[in-house]
Amino acid sequence: MTVEIIPCSETMAAEIRGVDLAQPIDDATAEILLQAWYEHVLLLFRDQHMNNQQLKNSAAWLGERSQIAMPVDRRGDDDIEIQKVSNILDDAGKPVGALGDGEMWFHHDNSFTEAPDKATWLYVVELPSSGGNTMFGNCYEAYDALPPDLKKEVEGRKVLQVYDFTVREKPAREDLENIPHCWQPAVVQHPVTGRHALYLDRLMTAAIDGCSAAESDELLAQLFPYIERVDYEHEWRLGDYVIWDNRCSVHARRNFPADERRLLKRGKVEGDRLLAANAAAA
Numbered sequence: 001m002t003v004e005i006i007p008c009s010e011t012m013a014a015e016i017r018g019v020d021l022a023q024p025i026d027d028a029t030a031e032i033l034l035q036a037w038y039e040h041v042l043l044l045f046r047d048q049h050m051n052n053q054q055l056k057n058s059a060a061w062l063g064e065r066s067q068i069a070m071p072v073d074r075r076g077d078d079d080i081e082i083q084k085v086s087n088i089l090d091d092a093g094k095p096v097g098a099l100g101d102g103e104m105w106f107h108h109d110n111s112f113t114e115a116p117d118k119a120t121w122l123y124v125v126e127l128p129s130s131g132g133n134t135m136f137g138n139c140y141e142a143y144d145a146l147p148p149d150l151k152k153e154v155e156g157r158k159v160l161q162v163y164d165f166t167v168r169e170k171p172a173r174e175d176l177e178n179i180p181h182c183w184q185p186a187v188v189q190h191p192v193t194g195r196h197a198l199y200l201d202r203l204m205t206a207a208i209d210g211c212s213a214a215e216s217d218e219l220l221a222q223l224f225p226y227i228e229r230v231d232y233e234h235e236w237r238l239g240d241y242v243i244w245d246n247r248c249s250v251h252a253r254r255n256f257p258a259d260e261r262r263l264l265k266r267g268k269v270e271g272d273r274l275l276a277a278n279a280a281a282a
Contacts, residue, residue: 131256
């Protein structure tokens with residue numbers, strides 16, 4: 001098997017050719033994919049054809065598959081390892097999936113858990129005639145772009161990550177007893193590459209420690225534009241499969257016609273507790 005690696009942009013993403021994810025990945029190919037993933041943050045595989053079981057095994061070269069965090073009562077499906085991301089309604093008018101409509105702000109997946117998943121994959125099944133592109137930002141680049149004063153402000157601090165499984169709302173910082181939330185490092189060090197990445201976003205970051213509420217809001221307002229960068233925008237084609245590193249990237253979705261069907265399948269790879277950059281450098 002000859003594997004081709006074709007960069008998609010200057011700062012992140014590469015298309016992989018010569019790999020059929022429906023088949024078991026041998027050790028040599030797995031090593032190539034791992035090195036490409038660490039270098040490019042996101043990998044794109046086109047013209048893939050997989051059933052659900054093959055999808056569940058598609059990222060075995062990267063690690064153990066993770067369970068879907070969203071409660072079943074907030075979803076239109078109940079598979080614990082594959083989530084349907086869709087606006088499609090069944091014959092009774094009920095959603096067949098979740099997170100299906102409109103734009104979605106930039107975010108890190110599952111940052112509100114103690115050990116966020118290290119990877120997410122998406123596989124496209126149905127597409128509207130236009131729109132619905134997924135935008136990705138490189139959080140290494142976001143950190144590197146910070147001016148010295150903002151780096152000094154954010155390094156060594158923690159951010160409160162909150163998500164109640166709504167699509168786009170400013171997260172709350174109070175009354176969180178029944179809402180998933182977790183304090184995370186504002187700047188993380190990647191456990192493999194060693195690079196520092198900014199780890200906060202408008203969708204899930206409610207507060208930054210060491211500040212009053214007003215100071216926190218002001219500081220986050222200065223930081224969000226650095227994270228909301230489009231290093232790679234993916235225009236979906238049927239058969240596309242994309243997998244990215246949640247620890248050093250964010251993603252967002254553009255709008256699409258609400259009266260047209262869109263269906264993607266989503267799965268994740270288990271991760272570990274995040275490593276604070278200041279702790280790693282100590």
